[in-house]
Structures are given as structure tokens and as C-alpha cells.
Amino acid sequence: MIATLGLAALWLAAALAVLQLVGAIVTLRRADNPLGAVVRSVAAVQGGLVAVSFACLIWVFLETDLSVKLVSENSHSLKPLLFKFAATWGNHEGSMLLWVSIMALGGACVALFERRLSEPAMLATLAAQAFVSIGFYAFLLIASNPFARLDPVPTEGRGLNPLLQDPGLAFHPPTLYIGYVGLSIAFSFAVGALITREVSPAFARAMRPWVLGAWIFLTLGIVAGSYWAYYTLGWGGWWFWDPVENASLMPWLAATALLHSVSVLAARNALRAWTVMLGVIAFSMSMVGTFLVRSGVLVSVHAFAVDPLRGQFILALLAINIGAALTVFALRAASISEGERFALASRETALVFNNVMLSGILGIVLVGTLYPLLAEAMGARVSVGPPYFNAASAIFAVPMLLVLCVGPLLGWRRDRLSRLTWKLWLPLAAAISAAAIALTQGVSVLSALGLGLGAALIPASMLPLVGRNLRTAKLPLWGMVTAHLGVGLALIGMASDSALTREKLIAINVGQTVAVGPWQIKLARIAPVAGPNWTALEAGIEASYDGAAPIKLAPQDRAFWAPPQQVNHSALSTRWNGQLYVVLGQQAEDGRWQLRLWWKPFVILIWLGGLMVALGGLLALLGRVASDLRRTIAVDKIAFRRKKQGR
Known part of the structure; x- marks a missing residue:
């Protein structure tokens, strides 16, 4: 009964997604269409239905309902309750239903609470979200039904992969999925802005909380996954450039670039086309990661799917969603101006430079991840490992980290580098001292460079606070300082682990x-x-x-x-x-x-630094949400006064 209810709710949600898409498109073409009035409500109800469906899946796992094929193959009556609960998403079908559930709930939140966009832009955003959702509903209902039944019912289940029987399973996948799906919301905002040609600071302010939230959860998911693999697999490593690890890193790199770009657009009305393009790329990397992990092309503890149909289905979704978005971008990009200009010596330039460096690292990881798979498909076996990733990524990471020390100190629009000379002596001294000491201990040049850059980032990250009243400093400033300090600590932990481990x-x-x-x-x-x-x-x-x-x-x-x-x-x-x-x-x-x-x-600094990066994002998010709320209240007060005076 519970499984039937869950499947019925999933079918109804899929039907509402189609209605949401049709209603939004028709209303965009004809503003007086009555369907436009129900698009927001349809999105909200759709989110509720998918939540019911996922709750039903949790229920059948907790009850060990062995008539459900997914439960029989991934659970056991004697398994601890926590692992029965976490096993809901510790498999292919359940993890994809979790993905769709978070996506639908995110769309419902946009429909219910977002009021900063114009009505056409909101309709276009919800249409894009429905378009993406329909593909995933079809995937679940056609190729990966989580509520498929067994007859006869087995007497006992097979159990869950022992490597997944760990408390980390209850935390790591959901946080990553919230991050992935948060990027789907950002993607929908970007597509909606392209369709309506409303790429503006208002669009960026609406998009920014979703990017920040997705980035925070991606950071937490990667940190949790790294530590989980570190203590669970028993090989003593925190990162091995495994394709599954890279599948989570690539969206994070794109989201980091997008986060900085959308902040510039929201505050300074610049980088319009760049922001939209990064919104498309960030979700594209989430889709690529989904294909790698869920298609069966990888043999991994994460790669649950072995049916070629599933891989082909996900690949088709990837091609359709991203191809459609890139087509819209190609058609609309010429009509999007870059907005306000800025000087070479400015904070905007530093952000653009670091975004380019992040994109370079993303390209290195993407090529290194996909090339062995493509080579194997052509009959050749190629191994791409840490020597390639470490050395190639350093080409872009080192200049990025150097600019990270200086960028937050620069003013917006135009500045003079000579003004900063006296501020940079402490980071420079810290970098030279740490690197010199490391080299005298016989560590590698790359490790010494990492220690030096990490040592420089710690004082450099706090320099934006110099000369300010700390009591009145805004939360986004504290968030930036905390996140950059976390990067420095994590870098020291990584370099120390590489250089000093015995x-x-x-x-x-x-x-x-x-x-x-x-x-x-x-x-x-x-x-x-x-x-x-x-x-x-x-x-x-x-x-x-x-x-x-x-x-x-x-x-x-x-x-x-x-x-x-x-x-x-x-x-x-x-x-x-x-x-x-x-x-x-x-x-x-x-x-x-x-x-x-x-x-x-000092290996623990890797995860402590990662948590500080996420905390910095949280502080920035709280500050931005509070600021937007104050702005909304002020606008509503002005509108109310004008309306009252008009009477």
C-alpha cells in the first residue's frame, strides 16, 4: 500500500511538471492566458507530491518491506535502523528519487517565496525547472522505478554494501545532492533570464542565495565524503583524484566561479554574460557527475547502475538539457551587454582572473576524468592519476591563490596596486619563511609551495578587517574572511600531509x-x-x-x-x-x-579548513538574505505609502 502510494504520487508529480511547463510557455506567449495564474501553485503542489513519494520510500525501507525490489536488494531485517534509513539513498533508484525530491522542493520554494523577478522572468525560470524535472521523472518512471515489486516476496533481503554501512552515508550523499540540485535552480534562473533578456542585478540577487546555498552544501558534502573515504577505506588518503571524487569537485569549481561572478553582477552590474554562462556550466558539471556515477561506466562503491539503458537515458538527458541551454545562450548572448566597465587594477579584475583560473582547473579535471573513459571505449586502456592532476592543476592554482591574497584588498571599479604595498609585507614574509623552512627539511617543491601559499593566505585573509570597526562589519565580509582563512588552513593541511607523512x-x-x-x-x-x-x-x-x-x-x-x-x-x-x-x-x-x-x-587542517570555508559561505548567505529582506521590506513600505497617498 505504501509503495503504491509513493508510485502514484510520483506519477502525479510528473504530470504536474508537464502542466507547469505548458502553462509557463503558453503564458509567456500570451500574457492573458489563465494557466499563468496557477503555475506557481502547480510547482508548490508538485514539490509536496514528490516529498510524499520519497517519504513512502523511507517508510518501506524502515519497515523492511521485501515486496519492494529495491528494499530486497539493498536492505536486511537485522540491519541497524540508521542504515535502513540511509539505505534509502544508498542505491541507484533511491538516490535518483532523492535528487528529484530535492529538485522539486527547490522549485516549490522558488515558486512560493521568490518575488524579486518580474512575472515573465519567473515564468521562464519555472518553465526551465519543469523542463529539467520532466526528464528525471521520465528516467525514474521508465528506467529506474524505485517502487518496483517482487513476486514471490523473498524471505530476507541481500543487505547493503558494507562500505556504505557507516554514519557518513546519512550525511554525505544528501548534502552533495542538495548542492547539485541547488545548481539546477541557478541553471533555471540563468535560462529564464536568457529567455526574457532580463540579465540584471535583480536577477543576480534572486539567483545568489541559491548559488551560495548550493556551494555551501557541495563544500560540506565534499569534506564529509573525503573524511568518510579517509577513515572507511583504510588506505590513509584523503583524495585520490578518483573519477567519482572528481564528479563532485567539478560542480564545486564551477559553483565557486559562479558565486563570485553573480556577486559582481548583483553589486556592480558587471559580468552579465559570464554569470549566465557559468550558471549553465555549473549545472552541466552536476549532470556530467550524475552520468559518471549513475550510468554504470565506472566500477565504484558509488556506481550503482549497471543497466546500459540507464546510462543512455542519463546521457540523453545531459545532451537535451545542456544542449537546449547552450542553444538559448547562443541565440541570446549577442543581446546581453557586459554592463559596467572596470579598470585593470580593481577587485572585479581579480575576480575575473580567479574565475578564469578556476575554469582552467575545471578543464584539467574534466579532461583527466573523461579521457580514460573515452580511450577505453575505443579499445585502449589509459591511466590518469595524481601526477597529472597535481602538476596540471598547480599551473592554475598557484596564480589563483596569489591573486586571492591581493584581490579582497582592492577597491571596486578602479584602484592602485601601490596603495597595497605596505599591507602585503606580512603575507609575503609568511610565505617565504614557510617555504624556506619546508625546503630545508627536504620536502618537494610543490609541497613547499603549498605550505608557503597557505601561510600567506592566513594573514592575507584577515587584512580586509584592518581599519574597520569590527562591531559594524557586515556578515558577508566576515564570511569572505572566514572562507579564505579556511582555504589557507586546508592548503597547509594538504601540503603537510604530502610532505610530512610517515x-x-x-x-x-x-x-x-x-x-x-x-x-x-x-x-x-x-x-x-x-x-x-x-x-x-x-x-x-x-x-x-x-x-x-x-x-x-x-x-x-x-x-x-x-x-x-x-x-x-x-x-x-x-x-x-x-x-x-x-x-x-x-x-x-x-x-x-x-x-x-x-x-x-596537521592532516586534520584539511577538513577543519573545509568546514571553515562552508561556514564562511553560511555567514555570507545569512548576511545576503538579511540584506535582501530589509530591501524588500523597504520597497513594500514605499509602495504602501504611495498607494495610501493615491487614495
């Missing part, structure tokens, strides 16, 4: 001690333990830092039975200056136990 792979007997970095590691015991749906061998580790009192760690080698799979469960100890990482391996023929040990100085 690793040891060793086989020892119970009772023996081994050193890694400043740590003394003793294997005290090996004992069997059991969890709710797994058994494990657990190592009792006594770890002493630099002669201090030992702490206890318990890495495990777990064996899941639904489905059967062996998984390493690492043990971590975090200090202010780094993290100890311990993984238990197999027992050798001579009775010794394999241990893999890492001492990672």
Missing part, C-alpha cells in the same frame, strides 16, 4: 612494539568481537606519543554477512599537531599480524 607497513607478534614518527605502537592483543550484523578480529593497540602515557586504539578486520564482505575498520587518534592512523591486516603464515601505520602531521 608510513610503516609491518608484521609483528602480539607484545611487540614498533615506531612510526614520534609514536611507539604496541600490539597488546588480538580478540574476536561482534557487532549487530558483523563479526571482527580486533587489535588492542597501546600507542604512546613521544614517551607520554599510552592511549588505547582498536582497529578491526570486520566480516559482514549480508552481503558477505571483508572490511577494514581503521582506528584514529587525533592531536593538535596531527593524526595517528592504524589499520589491522591479515595474519601471516608465521603467526605475525600485519599492521599499517601512518603519522600524519
Whole structure:
């Protein structure tokens, strides 16, 4: 019954999406069409129906309704409740329904609360949103029905991939999807502005909160996913340039460029065509990521789809949505002026330069991700890994970070670089000192450069506060400072992990001690333990830092039975200056136990910096929303007074 209700709600939502598209298009052609009055309401009801559909899917997973094929293939009656809940999107069909649900709810919020755009621009935006949604509804209902039934009903489910049976599954995918779908809203705004030729500061102010929100959630999703993979997979790395990782990074890079561009358009009426183009590109990268992860072209813990029909369907959606948007852009771009001009020495120029650098990094990642897939499709096997990505990205990242130190200090429209000389001595001194010290320790040039740039960004990020009254400084300023400070900290963490990590792979007997970095590691015991749906061998580790009192760690080698799979469960100890990482391996023929040990100085700064970047975005969002709300209230007051005086 619940599954039937969920499927019915999904069909009704798809029908309303068609009505929303038709009503908006007809009204754009004939303003007096009565359908125009219901387009907003249709979008709102559509969001409610999809929310009901997704709630039904959660329900059947929590109840372990094995008559639903998706539940049977991805859940188990003995699985912990949290993983039953998270398994709703820990599969292909459920993750796509989550995508559509967030998209529909986002469209409903635009329809209900957005009042800054003209009515034609709003109708065009909702038409674009409906156009995108219809494709995904068709994909779900034709190729990936999440409510498909089984007959006969199996006695037990297969269970969830053990690598996904982690609390990170409850956080990482939803945050990424909110980011992806937030970019779909920005895409719809961009297409709507192109159709109506209303690329203006008002359009940018309406679009900006969605871009900021999407960027915040993308940042949180990437940070959470990085840390999840770091401690779950047991290989001690936080980023490997895997195609699935790149699938989330590419939209983030485009969204970062879009965020800065839309802010310039909103505040200074410049970069009109650039902003619209980035809105299209950002969502395009979300679609490319969806194709990579959901089409079956990748073999990954994330890549649930193996049916070629699904891959072809997503590829068709990608071609239709992005092709249509680029066609509209090509037809309308000539009529969009770039707005106000600015001097070479200005904050706008710094933002444009860094946007170009971000686009360069995006191109590097896109080519490095797709080239091996295209080569394999043609019968050749090519591997593109960290050496390519690190070196090629650095070509664009280094000048971008240098300009990031200077850009926020420049004035709008026109400035003089000589005015900033005295402000830059501290970042310069920090960069030279950090890089010089690193080089004397024998680290690579790239790592030393990263440490130097990170050290420069920390004081440079706070320089915009110099000379200001901190009590009256606006939230967007604090957001910019916090985000840029987070970039500096994350950069130091990345460079430190690359340059200073100490690793040891060793086989020892119970009772023996081994050193890694400043740590003394003793294997005290090996004992069997059991969890709710797994058994494990657990190592009792006594770890002493630099002669201090030992702490206890318990890495495990777990064996899941639904489905059967062996998984390493690492043990971590975090200090202010780094993290100890311990993984238990197999027992050798001579009775010794394999241990893999890492001492990672300052690695935690990677994720702390990432969280600060997201916090900076949140502060900026709150400040912008508050400012827009005050502006709306002021405009409404003026309109009310005029109306009263007219009477």
C-alpha cells in the first residue's frame, strides 16, 4: 500500500511538471492566458507530491518491506535502523528519487517565496525547472522505478554494501545532492533570464542565495565524503583524484566561479554574460557527475547502475538539457551587454582572473576524468592519476591563490596596486619563511609551495578587517574572511600531509612494539568481537606519543554477512599537531599480524579548513538574505505609502 502510494504520487508529480511547463510557455506567449495564474501553485503542489513519494520510500525501507525490489536488494531485517534509513539513498533508484525530491522542493520554494523577478522572468525560470524535472521523472518512471515489486516476496533481503554501512552515508550523499540540485535552480534562473533578456542585478540577487546555498552544501558534502573515504577505506588518503571524487569537485569549481561572478553582477552590474554562462556550466558539471556515477561506466562503491539503458537515458538527458541551454545562450548572448566597465587594477579584475583560473582547473579535471573513459571505449586502456592532476592543476592554482591574497584588498571599479604595498609585507614574509623552512627539511617543491601559499593566505585573509570597526562589519565580509582563512588552513593541511607523512607497513607478534614518527605502537592483543550484523578480529593497540602515557586504539578486520564482505575498520587518534592512523591486516603464515601505520602531521587542517570555508559561505548567505529582506521590506513600505497617498 505504501509503495503504491509513493508510485502514484510520483506519477502525479510528473504530470504536474508537464502542466507547469505548458502553462509557463503558453503564458509567456500570451500574457492573458489563465494557466499563468496557477503555475506557481502547480510547482508548490508538485514539490509536496514528490516529498510524499520519497517519504513512502523511507517508510518501506524502515519497515523492511521485501515486496519492494529495491528494499530486497539493498536492505536486511537485522540491519541497524540508521542504515535502513540511509539505505534509502544508498542505491541507484533511491538516490535518483532523492535528487528529484530535492529538485522539486527547490522549485516549490522558488515558486512560493521568490518575488524579486518580474512575472515573465519567473515564468521562464519555472518553465526551465519543469523542463529539467520532466526528464528525471521520465528516467525514474521508465528506467529506474524505485517502487518496483517482487513476486514471490523473498524471505530476507541481500543487505547493503558494507562500505556504505557507516554514519557518513546519512550525511554525505544528501548534502552533495542538495548542492547539485541547488545548481539546477541557478541553471533555471540563468535560462529564464536568457529567455526574457532580463540579465540584471535583480536577477543576480534572486539567483545568489541559491548559488551560495548550493556551494555551501557541495563544500560540506565534499569534506564529509573525503573524511568518510579517509577513515572507511583504510588506505590513509584523503583524495585520490578518483573519477567519482572528481564528479563532485567539478560542480564545486564551477559553483565557486559562479558565486563570485553573480556577486559582481548583483553589486556592480558587471559580468552579465559570464554569470549566465557559468550558471549553465555549473549545472552541466552536476549532470556530467550524475552520468559518471549513475550510468554504470565506472566500477565504484558509488556506481550503482549497471543497466546500459540507464546510462543512455542519463546521457540523453545531459545532451537535451545542456544542449537546449547552450542553444538559448547562443541565440541570446549577442543581446546581453557586459554592463559596467572596470579598470585593470580593481577587485572585479581579480575576480575575473580567479574565475578564469578556476575554469582552467575545471578543464584539467574534466579532461583527466573523461579521457580514460573515452580511450577505453575505443579499445585502449589509459591511466590518469595524481601526477597529472597535481602538476596540471598547480599551473592554475598557484596564480589563483596569489591573486586571492591581493584581490579582497582592492577597491571596486578602479584602484592602485601601490596603495597595497605596505599591507602585503606580512603575507609575503609568511610565505617565504614557510617555504624556506619546508625546503630545508627536504620536502618537494610543490609541497613547499603549498605550505608557503597557505601561510600567506592566513594573514592575507584577515587584512580586509584592518581599519574597520569590527562591531559594524557586515556578515558577508566576515564570511569572505572566514572562507579564505579556511582555504589557507586546508592548503597547509594538504601540503603537510604530502610532505610530512610517515608510513610503516609491518608484521609483528602480539607484545611487540614498533615506531612510526614520534609514536611507539604496541600490539597488546588480538580478540574476536561482534557487532549487530558483523563479526571482527580486533587489535588492542597501546600507542604512546613521544614517551607520554599510552592511549588505547582498536582497529578491526570486520566480516559482514549480508552481503558477505571483508572490511577494514581503521582506528584514529587525533592531536593538535596531527593524526595517528592504524589499520589491522591479515595474519601471516608465521603467526605475525600485519599492521599499517601512518603519522600524519596537521592532516586534520584539511577538513577543519573545509568546514571553515562552508561556514564562511553560511555567514555570507545569512548576511545576503538579511540584506535582501530589509530591501524588500523597504520597497513594500514605499509602495504602501504611495498607494495610501493615491487614495
